[in-house]
Amino acid sequence: NAGVTQTPKFQVLKTGQSMTLQCAQDMNHNSMYWYRQDPGMGLRLIYYSASEGTTDKGEVPNGYNVSRLNKREFSLRLESAAPSQTSVYFCASTGIMNTEAFFGQGTRLTVV
Amino acid sequence: GDSVTQMEGPVTLSEEAFLTINCTYTATGYPSLFWYVQYPGEGLQLLLKATKADDKGSNKGFEATYRKETTSFHLEKGSVQVSDSAVYFCALSERSGNTPLVFGKGTRLSVIA
Numbered sequence: 001n002a003g004v005t006q007t008p009k010f011q012v013l014k015t016g017q018s019m020t021l022q023c024a025q026d027m028n029h030n031s032m033y034w035y036r037q038d039p040g041m042g043l044r045l046i047y048y049s050a051s052e053g054t055t056d057k058g059e060v061p062n063g064y065n066v067s068r069l070n071k072r073e074f075s076l077r078l079e080s081a082a083p084s085q086t087s088v089y090f091c092a093s094t095g096i097m098n099t100e101a102f103f104g105q106g107t108r109l110t111v112v
Numbered sequence: 113g114d115s116v117t118q119m120e121g122p123v124t125l126s127e128e129a130f131l132t133i134n135c136t137y138t139a140t141g142y143p144s145l146f147w148y149v150q151y152p153g154e155g156l157q158l159l160l161k162a163t164k165a166d167d168k169g170s171n172k173g174f175e176a177t178y179r180k181e182t183t184s185f186h187l188e189k190g191s192v193q194v195s196d197s198a199v200y201f202c203a204l205s206e207r208s209g210n211t212p213l214v215f216g217k218g219t220r221l222s223v224i225a
Contacts, residue, residue, distance in 0.1 A: 004155075033212055042201065042217030043156075050211075058212060090155055094205070094213065099144065099163070101205075101213050103155035 002026050006091050006104035013081040013111045021076040021107050023091030031094045032074035033101070034058075034066060036087040043090065049074055081111045114139045118202045118216035125192055125223050133187040133219045135176075135202035143204040145169075145178050145185040150199040150218070159187075159200070192223045 004025045013019055025032065030051050035043040045058030049068040063085060065077045074093075078085060091104040119134040137145065144163045148156040160169030165180035174189045185202060202216040 031212075035215075040217070043215045045212050048212045092156075092213070100146070100158050100161065101148075101156075101203075103148075103157065105155045 004091055004093055004102050004104040006089075006107050008107060009105065010108050011110070013078075013109065015082060015111060017081050018077070018079050019081065020078075021089055021091075021109075022073070023075065023104060024073045025091075025093040025102065026072065027093065027095065027102065028071070029093035029095045029102075030071070032068065033092045033094075034064075034074070034076045035090045035092065036060065036085075037090060037106075038087050046076065046089075081109075083111045085109065086111045114143065114204060114206065114211070114214045116202050116204055116214050116216040118200075118219055120217075121199075121219040121221065123219060123221045125221070127194055127223055127225050128191045129223075131187070131189040131192045131196075131221070133200055133202075133221070135185045135187065135216060137183050137185065137202075137204050139183075139204055139206065141206050143206050145176070146203040146205070146213075147174070147176055147185070147187050148201040148203060148215075150201065152198070156201060192221070194223045194225055197221055197223045 007022045033048040034046040047066040049055045052071045089107045092101045146161045147159040149159045160171040162169040162178035168177045199218045201218045205213045
């Protein structure tokens with residue numbers, strides 16, 4: 001049972017480059033989330049998708065876009081990376097009634 | 113909107129000491145409450161949960177009781193071990209499933225032998 005799988009685990013980008021972080025879950029969960037984690041800031045919600053076909057902005061959406069490709073997959077795209085986007089990114093998913101969130105292992109992104 | 117406030121860290125304890133990490137919340141509905149733990153270099157994993165008032169969640173010697181009257185969900189452990197060193201997050205979710213989980217900022221715990 002893989003749970004939530006994120007790729008890549010590590011990435012270094014130059015300022016202005018673009019990239020897509022991939023996330024997939026195999027638990028048939030409805031809701032999926034992207035968070036970023038910065039030292040001393042805890043987890044901040046970037047975007048979420050309550051169900052297939054819907055996406056909503058979270059606390060810090062600027063500079064990001066998302067796609068809920070199907071029920072399993074939720075990708076996060078940085079169109080023009082900036083040093084301020086250096087962070088650890090986590091994808092998560094929850095089932096009906098939000099009883100428990102399952103997290104991926106994280107993507108450590110550095111923008112130079 | 114909903115929010116979670118947990119005590120600032122870091123917290124440093126000696127092995128076998130008693131641990132309390134305070135967590136209070138504000139919510140419009142009747143949320144479920146959670147404690148997550150993050151070990152170095154890993155993602156978050158569920159430590160324990162409680163879904164209604166007066167429920168006690170427990171796991172690995174950790175406990176937390178859902179106190180609706182004080183809007184609190186404090187994490188406790190009677191005797192910590194070095195292996196408990198991690199970051200602990202308090203969180204809530206509305207059971208409708210249409211709103212995102214809300215996390216506290218995390219409390220880093222270091223246990224020294």
